[in-house]
Amino acid sequence: MKKLVLTGAAGRLGSYLREPLSQLCDEFVSSDIADNVSNLAQNETYVKADITDLDAMTTLLEGADMVVHFGAVGDEAPMDVLWGPNFYGAYTVWEAAYRNKLRRVVYASSIHAVGMHKKTDFIGIDAPHKPDTFYGLAKCFAEDLASLYWDKRGLESVCMRILSCAQPTNSRAVGTWLSYDDLIHMVERAINTPITGFSVVYGVSNNDRAPVDNAKAQHLGYRPKDNGEQFAAEIYSTDGPLDPHDPANTHHGGPFAAVELGNSGMAHLNLDTDDTGKH
Numbered sequence: 001m002k003k004l005v006l007t008g009a010a011g012r013l014g015s016y017l018r019e020p021l022s023q024l025c026d027e028f029v030s031s032d033i034a035d036n037v038s039n040l041a042q043n044e045t046y047v048k049a050d051i052t053d054l055d056a057m058t059t060l061l062e063g064a065d066m067v068v069h070f071g072a073v074g075d076e077a078p079m080d081v082l083w084g085p086n087f088y089g090a091y092t093v094w095e096a097a098y099r100n101k102l103r104r105v106v107y108a109s110s111i112h113a114v115g116m117h118k119k120t121d122f123i124g125i126d127a128p129h130k131p132d133t134f135y136g137l138a139k140c141f142a143e144d145l146a147s148l149y150w151d152k153r154g155l156e157s158v159c160m161r162i163l164s165c166a167q168p169t170n171s172r173a174v175g176t177w178l179s180y181d182d183l184i185h186m187v188e189r190a191i192n193t194p195i196t197g198f199s200v201v202y203g204v205s206n207n208d209r210a211p212v213d214n215a216k217a218q219h220l221g222y223r224p225k226d227n228g229e230q231f232a233a234e235i236y237s238t239d240g241p242l243d244p245h246d247p248a249n250t251h252h253g254g255p256f257a258a259v260e261l262g263n264s265g266m267a268h269l270n271l272d273t274d275d276t277g278k279h
């Protein structure tokens with residue numbers, strides 16, 4: 001591939017993706033609203049751009065083959081905070097991709113698009129949207145945008161419904177963990193699968209307790225290797241008995257299923273213990 005663009009490049013997951021993605025293309029463009037990122041690869045350039053600016057996105061995607069879209073607010077927040085980056089910012093990326101005749105958008109969707117399904121339901125990629133937050137609603141919006149641009153405009157998308165891409169520190173994450181290696185593998189499959197049309201896949205490692213089913217995403221060849229079971233004994237010995245009536249324990253969205261709309265869903269998640277400072 002000649003040119004690949006990554007949004008959200010200064011973020012936690014973007015920082016893990018930059019180097020491996022730079023190896024998949026001749027020209028790699030990282031972009032974020034941050035002033036800069038460190039340690040550029042030899043074929044990488046950085047462009048500061050706001051995903052809420054359609055003109056800026058149209059310029060950013062000029063000459064690109066694909067865009068990997070990770071830029072967003074990554075947590076529940078009031079609608080006026082999410083409206084620009086997570087809703088309109090999804091539109092600008094798909095519209096700019098269409099205007100520049102890109103082949104495909106690879107998108108960081110989330111389990112929170114379906115977070116109000118009960119964990120006793122082993123949901124597949126065809127489970128109906130059931131968002132748990134405004135944040136999850138924005139992921140539903142972007143997935144529907146992806147479907148619309150494929151049906152009406154022939155622009156392919158892979159929507160990766162990531163579960164929890166961070167070192168597991170709680171009982172839920174034993175099942176929802178997506179390791180960084182499996183994240184990189186999934187994005188590589190989303191890029192290199194010859195034909196995807198509009199595809200959805202759950203971003204989860206090969207966990208014994210994975211609560212979702214990727215059977216209908218076989219065409220992507222996503223074969224995760226890591227297993228969150230390695231963390232189970234330690235986490236369950238310290239995490240105590242779980243309240244079976246708390247939606248945070250009974251729904252796929254975990255703590256996001258329990259928060260008031262507009263409040264942070266991550267307040268309950270101790271996410272940063274494995275932060276290796278890749279920001």
Ligand SMILES: NC(=O)C1=CN([C@@H]2O[C@H](COP(=O)(O)OP(=O)(O)OC[C@H]3O[C@@H](n4cnc5c(N)ncnc54)[C@H](O)[C@@H]3O)[C@@H](O)[C@H]2O)C=CC1
Nearest residue numbers: 008010011012013033050051071072074108110162164165
């Ligand atoms: N970390 C996880 O476990 C999961 C992440 N995701 C999604 O993956 C993506 C990346 O997540 P993280 O790296 O964890 O989040 P993050 O917050 O570390 O990174 C998001 C990046 O988007 C950028 N951004 C925000 N508003 C922007 C704007 N207006 N213009 C340009 N850039 C803007 C931020 O500056 C930040 O660098 C997000 O879309 C998130 O919703 C989905 C499910 C789980």
Ligand SMILES: O=C(O)[C@H]1OC(=O)[C@H](O)[C@@H](O)[C@@H]1O
Nearest residue numbers: 074075110112163164266269
């Ligand atoms: O549910 C989860 O674990 C994750 O879901 C997300 O979509 C958030 O962006 C991430 O920060 C959470 O950790």
